[in-house]
Amino acid sequence: MSRREALIGRFRATALERVRKITSALVALEEGQGTAAQAQEVGRELHTIKGEARMLGFARLAEVVHAMETLFLPAKDGEGQVAPQVCARVRRGLEGVGRALRDENADEALAQAMQHVAGEAEAGPVPSTSTPTPE
Numbered sequence: 001m002s003r004r005e006a007l008i009g010r011f012r013a014t015a016l017e018r019v020r021k022i023t024s025a026l027v028a029l030e031e032g033q034g035t036a037a038q039a040q041e042v043g044r045e046l047h048t049i050k051g052e053a054r055m056l057g058f059a060r061l062a063e064v065v066h067a068m069e070t071l072f073l074p075a076k077d078g079e080g081q082v083a084p085q086v087c088a089r090v091r092r093g094l095e096g097v098g099r100a101l102r103d104e105n106a107d108e109a110l111a112q113a114m115q116h117v118a119g120e121a122e123a124g125p126v127p128s129t130s131t132p133t134p135e
Helices: 003-030 036-055 059-075 084-101 106-118
Strands: none
Touching: 003 036, 003 084, 036 059, 059 084, 059 106, 084 106
């Protein structure tokens, strides 16, 4: 295994853990139970995934996460409250990011994620399950 492959493997594992952490915070925020600290953590974690993806050359992934960050951060008020619809859109987008990180048809997963973030995907109930762990 090359050094780059090892870095990518570590990035995927760490990013999946970040996705789980963000999803958990988004669920709390969506239900009105979240705190300002959780809202700040979502912003930081999104920013970190974006930066790491960009550093490793995953431009499309970085673009999708940047769109999530751009949607989420202005929606956050000083007390950490975020509109439930914004949380739902970011959370649905994260599902696609998780699939892409697990290498499950990454291009399609990221395209769907971007549609959710942009609000172009079909509306419907948002599942509250977190991203499954990688095998």
